Amino acid sequence: MTPSDAYADTDAVGGRSVRVVLVDDHRMFRTGVRAELGEPLQVVGEADDVDTAVAVVEAQRPDVVLLDVHLPGGGGVTVLRRLVSRIPETKFLALSVSDAPEDVISVIRAGARGYVTKSITGDDLTAAVVRVADGDAVFSPRLAGFVLDAFAAGGTTADAPVESADEDLDRLTQREREVLRLIARGYAYKEIAKQLFISVKTVETHVSAVLRKLQLSNRHELSRWAADRRLV
Structure with a gap:
């Protein structure tokens, strides 16, 4: 994983804290992430499956959702498809143990703003969340190539086609x-x-x-x- 300075600084967005919802089906992992996240992040909710995630995110309207790819009830892609168009002000950052190209591409096409693996450090994750909240897209460096290849080949995002021939x-x-x-x-x-x-x-x-x-x-x-x- 790259050092934390590859993710830019961690100033609060607009001088305020960044509200985060954690979605992962492993309680101990969520506890660990909560403990590792630093200022200016504020965890305002957690969920361990698709239906709970949708309910919690709709209720809390966080700045960023840290979203696991593989979840009971349909997976992270299902969460994205149910929420992205309904609460466009909330950004989604995939956080998964998987670095499979198909997982990366599927969640980006569904509307996630980035994808990082669970080997990321707490400082790097904090910085990545802040950047996503601020409108940027963040990827673990090796995963960025998957996205570039797919979209250059004519993939589609959730709301905009990429030109297949240029x-x-x-x-x-x-x-x-x-x-x-x-x-x-x-x-x-x-x-x-x-x-x-x-x-x-x-x-x-x-x-x-x-x-x-x-x-x-x-x-x-x-x-x-x-x-x-x-x-x-």
Whole structure:
């Protein structure tokens, strides 16, 4: 797992605490997560199956739901399908022991804003929750590639199709696409380097290549290009 600084800082969203609901069918794991989460997170509810999760989240309207993928009653995807459109202000971050590509892709398509594995440290998890609450998307670094591959191949999200064929996008290498998406999400070069385990100079080289291939002039144009194609 990457060090905690790969997840950015942990300031409260808008100067307030971040309200969290824990959804996992193992009580001892929930207890451990609750103990590990630091400021500014506030656990306001817990659930151990799909129906309970839906009820608790609807009642509490938390900022973020930490959601296990495999749950009694239908799994994390079922929770997402029942709640994402009804309470769009609540964000979902998958937290699972599984790092299987099919699990990662299924919950992201259903509306989760990120996916981290249970090997994550308490500090990293706290930072990841804050970032998701603030509207960012967070993945354990190895898992991000699954998502990039799937969506570049023409996958769909819960509310927006990804273009299955794009000649401009096809000009980019897989690593250039990864850099493109992170740039479009507002990451600094140093943050991208940490996420992808490459040097800042290599990030700069990839950005220059992307701009050249797409015939764009700056990061602003690149971000707009990515947003138009629903790649962010």
